[in-house]
Structures are given as C-alpha cells and as structure tokens.
Amino acid sequence: MASVTYDHVVKRYTADVTVVKDFNVDIKDKEFMVLVGPSGCGKSTALRMLAGLEAITEGKILIGDRVVNNVAAKDRDIAMVFQSYALYPHMSVYDNMAFPLQMAHMKKSEIDKRVRNASRILGLDNFLKRKPRALSGGQRQRVALGRAIVRSPKVFLLDEPLSNLDAKLRGQTRVELQKLHRDLQTTFIYVTHDQVEAMTMGDRIAIMNAGILQQVGTPGEIYDHPANLFVAGFIGTPTMNFIPANVTNGSAKASGFEVKLPKALPAGSKGTLGFRPEAVTDRTTDGGTTLDMKVDVVERLGSDQYLYGSVGGDQLTARVDPRMAVAPGDRVRLGLDTRGLHFFDGESEQALL
C-alpha cells in the first residue's frame, strides 16, 4: 500500500521522439487511478516506466517516499497484469501463481497458503492443475490477476487487462475488478483506451493525448468540466456536440441558433461551443434557447432515443425522451439546457466555460 508520484517524468526514445512529456500525477494510497487516452498517447509507456520495464529519461517516479528510478522491477514491490496475460504456458495454474513467490524464496507452506487464498478469491479452485491452454479467456485473465494478487504488492498495475475479453465478460470483470480493489485495499493503476472503463472504474481519471497529460479528476469532474476540447470529445458517448460559434455581447452565435452564455466572455472571441447530447431535450422553455432541428437519423435504444440531424449548418446529436414520436426527415423544436454549456477557445482549445 503506497502512493505513487510522477514528478516531471519524460520518456524520450531519440532526440525528436518523445512519447511522454512532463508527466505529473499524484496517485493516492488505495486509489483506483485510470490512465486513459487513444492508442499511442503514452499511457502504457507511463505505466511501464513505473513497472521498471522502461528507463525514465527525465524526472522521477516515487512509490511511497522512495524514488524508484534506479530500482529493479522486481524490487519495486509492484505487480503487473498484462494485456496478453503473459501466462507461463508450460506451467499449471498453481505454478503460474506460485512463480513470483518462489522467486522471492518464500517458504513452501506460505506459498501454498497464498496461492490457495488467491484462487479462492478468484474462483480458480477447480483449475489449479490445468495448463493455461485448457482455460477460457476469462479464466486466463483471472490467473494473470491471481499471479499479481499472491504477492500482495504495494501497487497493482493493469495494462488493458480487459481488451481481450468479449463484451459480456468485460462488463462482468469490470465489476469484479472493482470489488477486488475494495477487498485488497491497494493502489490500482489501470491503463485503458476505453473511456467507458475509465468512467466506471476509476476513483480518478488521468487523460493523456500525444504524450501530454490533459486533465486529472474524478469521472464526474471530467465529464462535467472538461479542461479542453480533447477531453470533452474523448469522454462520453455519443460525443459532445461541437459547434463553431462567435461571442457577441453575452451570447454565442452559431449558424443556426444563438444561445445566452451563463458567464460573460470577451466579445469577439471565436471558438467552439460544446454541449452534450443530453443537454438537448424535447422540452422547450419560455425564454430558453430553442433549436430547430432537421432530423436525419433516429436511434432508439429503449431507454433513450438519439436524434442525429442539423441545426442551421451544423450537425448535432440530441438525447430525447424515448416516447417522443419522431421520424427521419421531420423538423423538431428542441430545448437547450444552458447549464451544460461549454465554450472552448478557438486557438488554445482550452475550456473558457
């Protein structure tokens, strides 16, 4: 159990290939931290530097109070679950889980106790004698988790552990991982490219893009107050509506509508107006902004109904009541809830609102 600190960490492969740029995060003890971003954003590299699999070019990484830059992977007191699971194919499930303990020269009886304990937690009791090839994907994944659990490490590192599972199993394992985190009371650092995993599992989320940390915060903060255009577009499905707009005395003017801004912005600024599909509803209010939408596509999901269409010259998505009767080609009047309004600067792409 320990906190993890990235202090101005840089990873550079050659002079002009920098995959992680000035990375600073404080991960608290027992926290479930998710590193999320599109592929190639440097999230895995950030994790691998913490694991000791990659050298740190600049800055330092601390586990607890200890700088681990020059500590060998095995001495960092961490355990890692790989995307590919990386099970030892010629060893039984039991031996796979016992391996790290044998390497630590632990007593046989203690190894047995720990392996049995982990296998009970993960429901692997009936598979201990099997080889990995005789297991299903989900079982293999649990063996990989078991191999990490037995060591009772200070920090758990998980590198896209769910991406090889099918959709149903993924949802189930997501819940199990959260339960495991609660039971083990250990710091988890979880890397994923899937924003749904990030939103559902993380105590906090760190979003990266192109090697740069974009924002760190709780799922709620990140969803409601994205720091910039990238974060706003990355988190949430369907994605946030982005409409080019100009600010003129207290309101933003787009091609098809004008909306009063809840906070004053300097007049004349150009940028992007952002609002999530759920901010557009079928309820129009007096004096509120109304959108005249020409509907192109209707998606009924049962619990929700998404309308895709255009307002003026801009495409946007609305989430409306599933009982609202609407067909492609219709023109509908929708209301815009200005509480969920964002405005991103045209140049810096930072959130001004």
Added chain:
Amino acid sequence: MTVAAAARPVPTTFSPRWIADRLSAYTLHIAVIGLTIAWLVPTVGLLISSFRPQFLQVTTGWWSAFSNPTQFTIDNYTAMLEQSNLGQAFFNSFMIAIPATVLPVTIGAFAAYAFAWMNFPGRNYIFLALVGLLAVPLQLTFIPVLHFYVQNLHWTTDNLEATGIPGLPWVPLWLAHAGYGLPFSIYLLANFFRALPSDLFESAEIDGAGTLTVFFRLVMPLSVPAIASLVIFQFLWVWNDLLVALIYVGSSAEVAPMTVNLANLTTSLGAGSNLLTAAAFFSMIVPLIVFLSLQRYFVRGILAGSVKG
C-alpha cells in the same frame, strides 16, 4: 481462438476458386511425393543390394532382383558383423557423437539467448558475422586448426592417448564439431527465442526471475521443439561424418568411429564393397532411433494459452 481456422468457406465444385484450390493441393502433393520418391529410390536400391550376393551386385543392377527373388542372402550382414572391431567402432561413434552434440547445442542455447534477449554493444554485427560463418566451408579450417592443435597444444592422438585418460583423444574432435555446429545452432535458436512473446520475459522480470532463471525455467521448456530438431540435426551430422573424424582423430581402431571403420572395409580397388551396403544399413539404425525417440517433442502450439485469449 482454436475454432477460427475452420471457418474458411468451401468453394463451389468446379468454380474457379475450387479449381485453383484443387490445383494447389495437387501440386503440393505431387511435389511431396516426387521428393519422397527421389530420396527413397537410392535407399531402397541400397537396401535390396545389401541382401544380394556379391557376384550379382557387381554384375547386375538392384532392380533385377525383382525378376529372380530367390537370390537373396544375409551373407553381407554376417560378414560385416564378424569383423573384429565393429563393436569398438560403434562405441567410439557414440563417444564422439554425444559430446559433439551436447556441446554445441548447450553453448549455442546460451549464446542464442544473449543474441535474442540481451542488449550488448555490437550485437547485430556479431550476429551477422556469425551468420557469415555458416558460409565458410569447413575444409578451409582443417590446416589452421590442426596446426594450432599440434604445434601449439601438442594435441596429437598419440600424445593424448599416452596420458591414459579415457576420452581425451576425442577432445580435439569434440571441440572441432562444436565449432562447426555452433553458428547454425546459434542462428536457429536465436531466431526461435526471438519469436517468444516479450510479455513473458517482462512478466518474469517483474516476478523477480533473474536471467538464469528465465533461461532455464522459461526459455528452455518453451524451446523443446527447436532444441529437439537441432539435436537430431547435429547428431546425424556427427554420426555420419567421415572427413572431420579422419582429420582430427585418424583411423586407429581405438578411437575411430563407425564411418572410418566402414570406409576401411573396402579397398581402393573396390574389394569388399558388398559389405558396405550392409554396413550402411547397420549404421543407420542409431540415427533412426534418435529421430523416432525425439519425434514426440515436435509438438505444435507449445505457446498455446500463454498470451491472448
């Protein structure tokens, strides 16, 4: 993962795809069968010859045995087995072939691991030089190596026998075979090791396994098929070798292997050539046993279940 391969649709009969499929299957079969026949004919001829009396061997071809099947005899085998030092030669062959197989495979495995998974300066250049060595004809090395053995180390067969230590006279030959076998064994194993998933090594590193542990507990067990094929290859080469043995240990009966012994059966005028046919089949027994007993290690999918679901 395992069922996906079966999903390929079967093309309609007589469609272009079907004809192309058929053609490629037939071509493959014809090529395989053709190669098998090309290899088998001389061997079968030799086998039949070995059961024919000498006067027929030298006057008619082996295929004429089919027209007169009563003329078979085992005289060649009895005569060959009766010669005095066959047992000694057989023993010598083992004493030469086993260390000369174990040495290059073991050293090669260590070296290959280093080439595949360790970083050291000049790694690629050294590996390239090693691959280059594959192209050097071993005959080129006889004079310098022998010169070094005799002039610098005084390792002549007589000197080594004089020490009275059993096995010592073969040391130069073991080392020579190890040297000749190493480039290929390193090349083959390094390529195999490199194909092992890197996640396994990283996982082992985090689990606290050192280089030697990784080598013995991961790399070795996972490379059994590659090592088995290398063992067969090297063993066969050493077992069948005449030239290298003749150069480094000579033809004295105490140390010479089967191949040298068999070559001595026949004179330069061709007398005793009838025994050679029988002797060839006799010496083939061991390679066959080695091959068949190692065959079960050629398992496919040794990495199954390791990475990916």
